[in-house]
Amino acid sequence: MIKRTAIHGALSAALRRSRVVVLVGPRQCGKTTLARELVDESSPNYFDLEDPASLARLDEPMTALAPLEGLVVIDEVQRRPELFPVLRVLADRRPAPARFLILGSASGDLLRQSSETLAGRMERIVIGGFTLSELGEKAEPTLWRRGGFPLAFLARGEAASTAWRKSFIQTLLERDLPQWGVRVPAIALQRFWTMLAHYHGQTWNAAEPARALGVSESTARRYLDLLTDALMIRQLQPWHANIGKRQVKSPKVYVRDSGLLHLLLGIDSEKALLSHPKLGASWEGFVIEQVLAAEPHDEAWFWATHQGAEIDLILRRGDSLLGVECKRADAPRLTPSLRIARQDLGLRRIAVIYPGDKGYALAEGIDAVPLKQLARSEPLFGKSGRH
Structure with missing residues (x-):
């Protein structure tokens, strides 16, 4: 237990x-x-x-x-x-x-x-499934691969975990959603959900999924909202600042549970995950869910400009804005995008989360932070990021 x-x-x-x-x-x-x-x-x-x-x-x-x-x-x-x-x-x-x-x-x-x-x-x-702060840092590879649903995480082996996730998706689409009044064919929603998995971590544009499915853009948006209401998809809305730059106005979409994402992408092992083109996007979504579960916040957004500056997550805590960037790298470095985000948005601090062991400063107010810090229930931003 x-x-x-x-x-x-x-x-x-x-x-x-x-x-x-x-x-x-x-x-x-x-x-x-x-x-x-x-x-x-x-x-x-x-x-x-x-x-x-x-x-x-x-x-x-x-x-x-x-x-x-x-x-x-x-x-x-x-x-x-x-x-x-x-x-x-x-x-x-x-x-x-x-x-x-x-x-x-x-x-x-x-x-x-x-x-x-x-x-x-x-x-x-x-609430969602298990988190790193509940399981401890040693659980991180399994939690990322299998996701946080208790029966998927605690399954005796990879095959059993995969089978549970397949059954979960089938039951949700074929039984639960119809019981909640959803009148969309299960096969259409499953195709759409699978397509969303390939958009994981990208800004949403209804046109391409609508064309691929042969439905209208309004129908594609309805499908997205249905899966969002079922707490399967996160639509992370964009933050807009008055800075005189063209900013991205569409939400980013994420499959909230990394285990379901991997199933929809056909990833069934650690080796398959580490060699998959969506490796970085999968890790980004996993980290974002862990941060949102662990860090107190009032609202959350992402930010991006059409000139290329961006930050993965902005948290509002009271009257402070805090930034989170996800980097699956051995030793993250300071980038122009991080400097621009902190300066243009007035972020109090930025935590660059990476899968290493040690935290270190990248610049004033910008720190590299190991993901395992969340597993130890340590605040990402230190005292200066809190009230």
């Missing part, structure tokens, strides 16, 4: 503060395991909406939920969106006899419903 101490602590703190907590993450990332550490699945306070018995208990939701006290868990809530108005009424009771932990596997409609109906009453926590 991998202890997810940081997530567990954040969840417990949120439940002390808020009447309703929405825990969102992709399917099979460990949400249910976390919830069952707080409320036993045999308790009358636990509802799994994939269980027919729980669905039957909620045929009359007010009758079922109103008498309960303490913490109430509702898993896979996107299957019953009509519960949100009921939860609003129950959360407004004074004194409040119960608090509610809602688990969901999709972001789009689920989050819109919860934020609109439960405005001022809820707190949202987004």
